[in-house]
Amino acid sequence: MFDPRVAVASLSGESDAAWARTAAPHVGAAFLGGVALDQPAQDAARALVARGRSEFLTDDPLAFVETQLDALADTDIFAAVNVRATTADPIRGVAALCADHGAGVEVNAHCRQDELCAVGCGETLLRDTDRLVEYVAAAAEFGAPVGVKVRAEVDGVSLPELTPKLGDAGASWLHVDAMDSESVIADIVAAAPDLFVVANNGVRDRETAHEYLQYGADAVSVGRPSDDPVVLRRVRDAVDEWFDGDETEPLSESERGVSP
Template sequence: MFEPRVALASLSGEADASWADNSAEYVGAAFLGGIALDGPTREAARSMVDRDRTEFLPSDPVAFIDDQLSALADVSIRPGYNVRTTTLGPLREAAAVCADHDALLEINAHCRQDEMCAAGAGQSLLANSETLCEQVGAAAETGTTVSVKVRTEVSAVDLPAVAAAAEDAGADVIHVDAMDSESVVADVVDATDAFVVANNGVRDEQTVREYLEYGADAVSVGRPSDDPVVLSRVGNATTAYFDGSKSSVQSTASHRQESDS
């Protein structure tokens, strides 16, 4: 999917092409956005800006995505675009642009802001998996690689079941914000054959190893995504894990267990 197996996670109003370019030497992918595509989500984003949230609100969101991805054409990174919508037409247009740039289209089933959820986007999609799967299917039909950004700890939501349904609808990547329920990553891994990216609190070797030992295929960095010290540390830990140190560490752990018994 991408190498090294570290991604930059989208930060609304901040994650643009310059942000991705500045950290590209440390990571294999960057999810730009999020960006609101249609009337209801754009109105929600405006309301969020009115209370001092930062959001991207270009006059033409699809053209903006195209321009941003074009700016990364010569950067050694696989880009993705995190989007929010309630309608399929703009989603298909954005997905087609992503396909043209070999970029991932990431459906945002993650945003917990009240305005976005009230519009029927963001984390509200986790409780409405039929609509989420319609969005996944519409994006996948364009030939782009589809990611779904989800979060744990949403009341009455069976996240592994939602992930499995999204995969059946055409999702290639499940991007999990683990919140304070890191072990749910293992449940998502068990429920799907999709490429699983684990997010939340990824800062160092310990946090990287925890997620990867739960079975995640990659990790992503959120807030410190512009900190080269953190990114270098995370990148080195991830590369070392997949290069084989995982086996040596597990062997050491097994040896210790045998010695203690």
């Protein structure tokens, strides 16, 4: 789906086009956002900002997304926009825009903040399978690649059972925050082998990248240190090494960012 098989993952209020351009020399994809598309989601984002979190606040989410995608038009990276909504209609609007820009849509079924969950966004979608499937199908109507960002370790939710339903609805990729359950990647891959699986959480170096790839991930994404070129270069080298078939050769201390 993208190459090199390293992505930078959305961080609320930080992951914009400038951030993606900085990471571009090291990655094949950037997930922008999250972007609140409708009024309830925007109100929840404002409540998060009021208690000190960083969020993208805009009165015109589609104009904001278009500005961000335009700013990446001259790069080679695959851009996708991570979005939050309380109904399917806003998903359709952003999907049409992303399709026009050759970008993807990533439905956010991941965020766990109380304010977002209270309005039906984020990980609440993992427990509301019908609505999540509806979102994916709505986005897929416009021909844009569609993915879903999910979180492991949500009580009562089986990602391996959910994943094939998302693929059937039109999802091309699953972006998995594995939390402390890295082996869930293997179960997801076995459940939906045609879905492109991006593994996330704790990816920092050769060891962490290769662990996810050993479980069958097609790519990895870097979250919190995504603005650190040393980390991105280290992960990129590890992923290139894996797919070049030379994963048994350890990286040097300098490649791992270790000071002598």
